[in-house]
Amino acid sequence: MSLLVLEQGILTTFQDLGRNGFRRFGINPGGAMDSHAVRLINILLGNEENEAALEIHFPAPVFEFEQDTLFALGGADFSAHLDEVRVENWRVIEAKKGSRLSFKQKISGARCYLAVRGGFQTEKWLGSASANLKVGFGKNLQKGDRIFLKESQTNGKSYADVFARVRISSDLIPRYSHFPTVRIIPGAEFGKLTAVSVENLLKKSFKISHLSDRMGFRLEGEPLYLIDETEMVSSAVSFGTIQLLPDGQMVILMADHQTSGGYPRIAHVIEVDLPLVAQLSPNDKLYFEMISEEEAEELLLMRERDLKFLKWAVRLWQKS
Numbered sequence: 001m002s003l004l005v006l007e008q009g010i011l012t013t014f015q016d017l018g019r020n021g022f023r024r025f026g027i028n029p030g031g032a033m034d035s036h037a038v039r040l041i042n043i044l045l046g047n048e049e050n051e052a053a054l055e056i057h058f059p060a061p062v063f064e065f066e067q068d069t070l071f072a073l074g075g076a077d078f079s080a081h082l083d084e085v086r087v088e089n090w091r092v093i094e095a096k097k098g099s100r101l102s103f104k105q106k107i108s109g110a111r112c113y114l115a116v117r118g119g120f121q122t123e124k125w126l127g128s129a130s131a132n133l134k135v136g137f138g139k140n141l142q143k144g145d146r147i148f149l150k151e152s153q154t155n156g157k158s159y160a161d162v163f164a165r166v167r168i169s170s171d172l173i174p175r176y177s178h179f180p181t182v183r184i185i186p187g188a189e190f191g192k193l194t195a196v197s198v199e200n201l202l203k204k205s206f207k208i209s210h211l212s213d214r215m216g217f218r219l220e221g222e223p224l225y226l227i228d229e230t231e232m233v234s235s236a237v238s239f240g241t242i243q244l245l246p247d248g249q250m251v252i253l254m255a256d257h258q259t260s261g262g263y264p265r266i267a268h269v270i271e272v273d274l275p276l277v278a279q280l281s282p283n284d285k286l287y288f289e290m291i292s293e294e295e296a297e298e299l300l301l302m303r304e305r306d307l308k309f310l311k312w313a314v315r316l317w318q319k320s
Contacts, residue, residue, distance in 0.1 A: 002066045003116070003147040006100065009061035012141040014120065015113075015230040015255075018129035023259045023294040029239070030130045033111050033214060033255045033278040036174060036303075037075035041115045043311050044072050044092055044166060046318055051119040052129035054141075056112045060103035061141060063097040063114075070151070076109025076176070076279055090168045092117075109176045109279035118151040132256065166317055172306050174275040179205070181287045182273045185296050187242065188235070189226075189264035197224035201266070202290055206250065210282045214256040217277065223248025226264060234260040240269035240277070252277060270296040272303050 005012075017038065018031025032038045032055055039049045058078050073080055073089045080087050081102050087093050089112075095101065103112065122129035123138075131138025141147070193201070206221035225242055237243070243252045243263035252269060253261075255278075269277055270291065280286065 002149065003069070003120075004066055005061050005066040005141050005143055005145040005147070006064050007062040008141065009056055010059050011055075011057045012056050013131035013133070013138055014052045014063050014122050015055040015130045016128055017050045018130055018219065018255070022126055025235070026124065026259055028257055028259055030132050030256055031128065032113065032130070034075045034113065034174075034275045035255075036272075036275045037111075037113045038115070039307065040168060040172060040310075041072040041074040041113060042092065043314060044090070044168060045070065045115055045117045046314055047115065047117065047119055051115060052122045053113045053115040054120075054147075056103070056114060058103065058106040058112075060112065062103075063101045065097060065099045065101070066146075067097050067149070069095045071091065071095060071101075073099040073117055074113045074115075075275075076105035076112040077107040078109075078112045079105040079107055080112070090173060092166060108178075110281045111279060113314065116149055118149060121148040121150055134256070137229040147158065147246045166314055168310065169306065172303070172310065174279070176276060176279045178279075178280075178284045180273075180276040181289050183270045183289050183291045183296070183299075184242065184267040185270060185291060185293050187265035189232075189244070190266050191266060192226045192228065193244075193266060194225050194227055197226075200224060202288055205285045205287050208280050208282050208284045208286075212282060214254055216251045216253050216257060218245075219250045223247070224250065224266070229237055232262050232264060234262045235265065236266070237261045237265060240271070240274050241265050242267040242269065254278070263319065272296075272299045274278065 017035050018029035020029050038053045042049050042051045060078050070092055072092050077089055081104055082095055083099055094224045125137045200222040206219040209218040209220050211218045220230040237253055243251050243267050
């Protein structure tokens with residue numbers, strides 16, 4: 001009842017939706033960079049949304065299924081092959097015992113997610129299985145590691161035909177791109193930007209720097225400036241907060257961000273567009289588009305509504 005790592009990837013860790021409720025102690029939530037992808041494939045498999053998935057980077061590992069397994073892939077497209085057959089993201093796939101899953105080519109995105117029906121057996125810290133390598137919790141999977149599954153994949157019943165009928169609406173799948181337009185709302189210090197800086201923020205493109213990681217994506221582009229250069233008291237920040245650094249460049253805080261910071265918070269990436277940022281790689285570019293908080297909330301409500309519809313559909317198909 002396990003998944004065997006035949007070849008090691010560059011970075012493969014367990015990630016769920018993070019460990020919330022501990023920021024007051026200086027512990028960040030962490031979790032999947034593209035949490036929407038994790039939610040989607042877990043819902044598709046009939047799992048709880050917070051089940052841990054494997055966050056995979058390219059070059060990716062090779063896995064061998066040591067039992068019949070139902071699984072799904074989401075996020076980046078790494079040209080996944082089950083044995084020698086190309087398999088798609090956003091679908092439930094049945095792997096037979098002895099089948100091998102490999103990833104041949106990075107086509108789009110930076111992080112692919114693998115979830116199995118019923119979930120993986122994982123250790124938890126503060127209620128989350130999400131690896132945080134900087135504090136020593138979790139690990140980068142190595143060649144020869146065995147990942148155990150929580151339960152029998154079929155429980156004496158075949159679900160393959162049931163799940164084969166389930167499709168995710170294209171409206172729910174993020175439109176990943178190497179050059180997306182990312183919607184933002186004003187941050188607490190947005191009003192301190194000079195008029196020229198505001199114009200540059202919204203009209204110029206910015207490149208993802210090589211100095212980027214799960215804590216933050218540094219951007220390279222036209223420098224931005226404040227009207228008054230004043231020191232700030234450290235204030236709360238979150239996933240998607242855009243801070244202005246002393247050199248005029250920006251950083252977008254990502255999943256492993258610090259809980260507070262002293263740099264100006266000039267904007268925030270709206271929640272529904274966080275997956276677009278999470279799937280960017282160094283040298284990719286992005287534009288920013290400013291929208292209102294009301295628009296951002298409406299977009300999030302629409303997405304959550306569509307996710308509920310998907311859950312209901314999966315439950316109905318399971319019962320059919």
